[in-house]
Amino acid sequence: VNIIVNKSNTRQHDDLKLALDAGVNLFITSLGSPKQVIIDAHKNGAKVVCDVTNLEHAKKVQDMGADGVIAVSAGAGGHAGPISPLVLIPWLQKELKIPVIAAGGIADGRSMAAAIVLGASAVSVGTRFIASTEAGVEQSYKDAVVKSSPEDIVMTTRVSGTPAAVINTPYVQKMGLDLPWYLKILKNQKLTKKYVVPLIHWMGMKQLEQAAAGPTWKTVWSAGQSVGLVNEILSCQDIMEKLVREYNEALLQAPKLK
Numbered sequence: 001v002n003i004i005v006n007k008s009n010t011r012q013h014d015d016l017k018l019a020l021d022a023g024v025n026l027f028i029t030s031l032g033s034p035k036q037v038i039i040d041a042h043k044n045g046a047k048v049v050c051d052v053t054n055l056e057h058a059k060k061v062q063d064m065g066a067d068g069v070i071a072v073s074a075g076a077g078g079h080a081g082p083i084s085p086l087v088l089i090p091w092l093q094k095e096l097k098i099p100v101i102a103a104g105g106i107a108d109g110r111s112m113a114a115a116i117v118l119g120a121s122a123v124s125v126g127t128r129f130i131a132s133t134e135a136g137v138e139q140s141y142k143d144a145v146v147k148s149s150p151e152d153i154v155m156t157t158r159v160s161g162t163p164a165a166v167i168n169t170p171y172v173q174k175m176g177l178d179l180p181w182y183l184k185i186l187k188n189q190k191l192t193k194k195y196v197v198p199l200i201h202w203m204g205m206k207q208l209e210q211a212a213a214g215p216t217w218k219t220v221w222s223a224g225q226s227v228g229l230v231n232e233i234l235s236c237q238d239i240m241e242k243l244v245r246e247y248n249e250a251l252l253q254a255p256k257l258k
């Protein structure tokens, strides 16, 4: 279960309690300090892996007791970091004592094999599963993931104040990729910051939810550059089987590269 641990998520404590009571044993945290989640999860024998985009945050969560990090690299869907996976994965793996899970740009067996070769212990796949029969999102969002190319993915701060990868729809183009000037000023003022940052996040998340849930002209669809590797809508089972098959094929091919 994923817990967004920034201040705008007012239900994070209730969600965590509910999940722990239901016996969930693996948590992912994002966008804030995972301290409380780690404490509560560990008390219940559950493990916590934390989204990070750089070494500084990775070391912080390691010191807090995280069981692993998810290295969210450039090209990922959602709140992608700026660092290439070719660098981020081996860098974190070399510097940390806890396992590194690779995220960003992985949508087939070859990209999965590459991440494992780079030092990842596992992979986290997001964008590929938007184009799945089970994904509870609008059909046009799934179709957009299938049709888009990596060049259609742009980074915007309008969704949450933190750079997020979205498909460059006409609505995104109309709105621009940056926050309006007045929000940028309020976001950086000591007095207004603590109200404005959660508000930006809340408004952006509502917009993402609405665009995913039903037809709207405000199409803000988050997806990463791996849209270029997604050519069809499949069931989750087929996606998993295909990933494993392609991964094994990639490993069989690898010795021929010697």
Ligand SMILES: Cc1cc2nc3c(=O)[nH]c(=O)nc-3n(C[C@H](O)[C@H](O)[C@H](O)COP(=O)(O)O)c2cc1C
Pocket (backbone or CB within 6 Å): 002, 004, 028, 029, 030, 051, 070, 072, 075, 076, 077, 078, 079, 103, 104, 105, 106, 107, 124, 125, 126, 127, 128, 222, 223, 224, 225, 226
């Ligand atoms: C639509 C969408 C929503 C996401 N929401 C979250 C989230 O709430 N919390 C989180 O930790 N990561 C979130 N992510 C990031 C994914 O968990 C994962 O790190 C990322 O999608 C991996 O890169 P990929 O999309 O290239 O596979 C989201 C990604 C997408 C595409």
